[in-house]
Amino acid sequence: MIRGRGAEVRSRNRACGVEEIKARRRQQERALRKARKEKQLVSKRLPRGLQGDGEEMEIRETSVTKEEVLQLFQRIQRGSDDRLAALRSLRQMLQLKETQQMFVRFENSIHVLISLFTSNLASVQLEATRCLLELSHSDDQSISLVCLPATPYLLTYLSGQSAKFTELCLYILGNLAAENEAVRNQLLVQGVIQALAICLQSPHGAVVEAAAYSLSQMLQAKEAGEKIIPSVLEANLTPHLIRLLDLDCEFGMQTAVECAWCLHYIVSSGVNSECMISQGLIRQAVILLIALGRAVGSGTTTDGMELLIYPVARCLANLIVSDGTARCKVQFHDRDVLQALSAFISRFLQSRPFVTRECLWLLNNLTAGDERLCSAIFCLNLVPVFLQLIPFSGGINTLVLMLLGNIAEMGLEYCEKLQHQTGIFPALCITLRTADPEAVRLTLEVLNLILSRCEQACVSFANQNGILALEAIQYNSNEDIRVRANFLMDKYFANKAI
Structure with a gap:
């Protein structure tokens, strides 16, 4: 931390x-x-179940030669009968950083891959998409720039009929946007925020989660407060994000995690707190924390629960600070919230200390200058918990x-x-x-x-x-x-x- x-040193x-x-x-x-x-937290992701249909994809651990990669590229270019097999082999090889560098240096390599990505052959199109996904997952920023010509097609396919294909496109977009401002600027011009707003309302949980992930990657950018968040507010995305902060949501906990991070980045940007409060962020987040606290208290914790508590607590703590008044604290159910935070502090102290720190930070912001909440701490006998x-x-x-x-x-x-x-x-x-x-x-x-x-x-x-x-x-x-x-x-x- x-x-x-x-302050400066004083005299004795x-x-x-x-x-x-x-x-x-x-x-x-x-x-x-x-x-x-x-603090910015940037990560890239390959979606769960990337292989699909039970296919087991080999994880390449050995190096490959430039000649091997070139031969695969030539087979893909020629359009021979084994093009699909060549694409599958290329996808495996693109897990290696050195292979990624080799491939993007071949003349027209990305344009060839994009042409197959837009193919009317579904199997070829899907494998080309998976190759683009592997490239987008690279930690080399130059590769995301090389993939820039693919962004208009990726956005176009977000409105397609295949939920799986839409999900893959969303993860590619999120990965490409993660660390490159040039990519983010182009996506904004091309209407990425409006496209994500539509995807967040999809009936398919995997699409909603991927859309929230892509949006969170955009919102982490240093220029988000000036360029991205105003578009997000104008597109009215925040009510959808708030609605998905729900343990009972059919889309699952991971979707709630991504939405919580999005809301955290928006709140931390200095956006008008009244806007977020009026849309019900505090009420929904408090209900979620209380539900999570009861689950922890009853011993029915779920793997990954701490990954949801963390951004929700951080979001609320920053919202309290940005509000600058005591009016938002009125929406906190004193005993229930304090009991939930106390349960998190004790449950994750050894295994996930970052959750304990975040809950303590929220408690600090809640209790600062608030006699009612400080009294509740004594009523619930929580001081011994803190002293430990x-x-x-x-x-x-x-x-x-x-x-x-x-x-x-x-x-x-x-x-x-x-x-x-x-x-x-x-x-x-x-x-x-x-x-x-x-x-x-x-x-x-x-x-x-x-x-x-x-x-x-x-x-x-x-x-x-x-x-x-x-x-x-x-x-x-x-x-x-x-x-x-x-x-x-x-x-x-x-x-x-x-």
């Missing part, structure tokens, strides 16, 4: 007041949000500390409840001794909030060897941390130091 660096004698701590933590949260919004996460690194402990800070900022009553939680001060002493300077800094901020409001907390902290932990920080190499620790010692334990 990328975290903000914090400068007091770290509560308001200053609040301001600095808000600055750190803004930096963290920015880093998360800017303190020993974990990788950003998990810092997110927990930020969450505790949100609660402590609510005032005296909340600080008193925190300091009465069994194990809170031993847990904070653990983070004071960690090598992570950000975790230590956040711990000192949480301590200052609690100790400044609860006199009894000073006694409890001292009885848990807290003073020894603070004294040890005097030898920390980070001057800012030493200043903060000395401030706490001077303010709260001047007469108790050992």
Whole structure:
């Protein structure tokens, strides 16, 4: 996780007041949000069941010579009786990067392949499409440019009768658009957004999933906010994406995953949050999280469930931030959502820690400045769940500390409840001794909030060897941390130091 660096180092004698701590933590949260919004996740895909009809496709692991590839190309060019077999062999060879480079360098190779892609012989057309799919899956951006002449035909065939063929064309388009702006620009001019809008309403689940995948590849682009998302909103795609965030949807979980990523990229672009809220995004996403939480709580988890939780939680967290008001939080069912997020945090902590981090990030955005949600955390006795996460690194402990800070900022009553939680001060002493300077800094901020409001907390902290932990920080190499620790010692334990 990328975290903000914090403010400049202060002099040793400068007091770290509560308001200053609040301001600095808000600055750190803004930096963290920015880093998360800017993170791009690009992937390419071969659709499941690529072979079809029970065909087992050999996976090529050995190298091939230029002569072998040339012979195949010549057989395809001549249009001999074994053209179909040659195309199948070529498709297998195109799984190798070196073969892809050889093939695209042959004169007119792509144009020949496109001519077969537009053939009226269904078997030849399908194999040529699969060859294009293998090329589109290349991690070499130059190959996607070579395939550029195929895009108008790919878009044309999206309106065809064969769902399988449409699915293949969609994955080719998505792969080609993944990393190349020139391809995306041409697709926009050719009307790709309108074509995807139609595919998202297909009765065939595989087509809907492939369309959402292709759209997500477009939406990840750096120019998406300026060039692509306005077209998506104009084409009214978002209601279709929101509708598909449903566990009971006939199209399956993977379709919901792709739609969730699309919505995340749209929200993260800075689009008007009111637009997304009015279309029911929060309501639908909350219902989905609650359903997933109940499944996790009952032990009926499904493989890949975490891949849906992740983008949905991220989308909601960013939507809360972009909204800038408390009105969208009203749509969250306090107990049900918090229980679901708590279930995800515990269930995936060891196996999928990225899910735990994302759920903690959503909890941070939900609880920031929200007394009602902070109260619900105590009602559900969730603080012990969070304290168990303190020993974990990788950003998990810092997110927990930020969450505790949100609660402590609510005032005296909340600080008193925190300091009465069994194990809170031993847990904070653990983070004071960690090598992570950000975790230590956040711990000192949480301590200052609690100790400044609860006199009894000073006694409890001292009885848990807290003073020894603070004294040890005097030898920390980070001057800012030493200043903060000395401030706490001077303010709260001047007469108790050992």
